[in-house]
Amino acid sequence: MKLTMHCTGACKQLEILSLRGGKWRTVAFPGLFAMLEHPSKGLILFDTGYSPRFAEATRRLPYALYRWTTPVETGVHLTAAEHVRAAGYAPEDVTAVVISHFHADHICGLADFPNAKFICSQAGYDSVASLKGLAAVKRAVLPDLIPPDFKARAFWVEQCPEAALPAACRPFERGWDLFGDGSVTAVDLSGHAAHQIGVFLRGADGNPVLLGADASWSAQAVRENRLPSPPAFILFDGRQDYKRTFGNLVELHRRQPEMRLLFTHCAEAWELCGKEGIELL
Numbered sequence: 001m002k003l004t005m006h007c008t009g010a011c012k013q014l015e016i017l018s019l020r021g022g023k024w025r026t027v028a029f030p031g032l033f034a035m036l037e038h039p040s041k042g043l044i045l046f047d048t049g050y051s052p053r054f055a056e057a058t059r060r061l062p063y064a065l066y067r068w069t070t071p072v073e074t075g076v077h078l079t080a081a082e083h084v085r086a087a088g089y090a091p092e093d094v095t096a097v098v099i100s101h102f103h104a105d106h107i108c109g110l111a112d113f114p115n116a117k118f119i120c121s122q123a124g125y126d127s128v129a130s131l132k133g134l135a136a137v138k139r140a141v142l143p144d145l146i147p148p149d150f151k152a153r154a155f156w157v158e159q160c161p162e163a164a165l166p167a168a169c170r171p172f173e174r175g176w177d178l179f180g181d182g183s184v185t186a187v188d189l190s191g192h193a194a195h196q197i198g199v200f201l202r203g204a205d206g207n208p209v210l211l212g213a214d215a216s217w218s219a220q221a222v223r224e225n226r227l228p229s230p231p232a233f234i235l236f237d238g239r240q241d242y243k244r245t246f247g248n249l250v251e252l253h254r255r256q257p258e259m260r261l262l263f264t265h266c267a268e269a270w271e272l273c274g275k276e277g278i279e280l281l
């Protein structure tokens with residue numbers, strides 16, 4: 001199985017908000033997603049990033065508030081579908097999209113993959129499915145980005161077999177084996193969003209890779225055990241859950257300093273974009 005990272009655009013955010021002790025300067029936050037070329041399950045995406053659909057979904061109030069507070073730079077040439085084509089596939093070839101959570105910057109591309117099943121947490125979906133208007137914007141959810149046939153194509157992680165994770169993943173002990181072969185194991189990373197999931201990918205060298213979505217905004221924050229600034233916690237669904245999940249990541253890094261932790265908005269994961277990719281087991 002091969003993992004590649006791809007960038008769909010970026011927004012701007014204050015560094016001090018994302019990193020305690022950071023500077024009062026705006027930094028670019030990339031919107032990344034991952035592509036997994038699985039030997040028997042085909043092409044799988046982890047999230048889908050931004051697309052011009054973000055502008056469409058935020059044209060009117062109250063959804064425009066999202067666009068005004070988080071200006072996004074993206075384009076047709078940066079969409080997940082274009083990255084799929086550039087990798088030599090058609091969007092129709094994507095068999096599954098694993099959705100970490102339903103914030104707009106992770107699901108803009110869902111509608112571009114007509115044959116994909118949507119693998120996500122049922123509890124996570126249920127917590128946003130009925131949100132509309134201001135209540136949706138407050139949770140960074142844009143209902144128009146969720147395809148109308150979503151539920152018919154959804155595949156809930158909670159229904160996947162539970163599996164013990166290898167010792168290298170401690171303190172994470174159990175997850176959901178998404179494809180029945182141990183190659184991709186989902187874990188609960190609640191906090192940033194309720195029931196957010198990440199996935200451990202089985203590594204070729206016995207060292208797994210974690211796709212951690214938004215459980216941290218950077219690998220640096222985990223290495224240095226620096227939570228986001230207090231005002232940033234307003235953006236999170238669960239303050240205590242965020243701290244618990246973040247603490248688990250810090251512990252994971254302490255035990256396995258060599259493990260790659262790839263987060264959606266992290267500059268280090270961004271550097272992997274356009275590169276060869278990582279061979280996994």
Ligand SMILES: [Zn+2]
Pocket residue numbers: 101103192193214
């Ligand atoms: Zn998010």
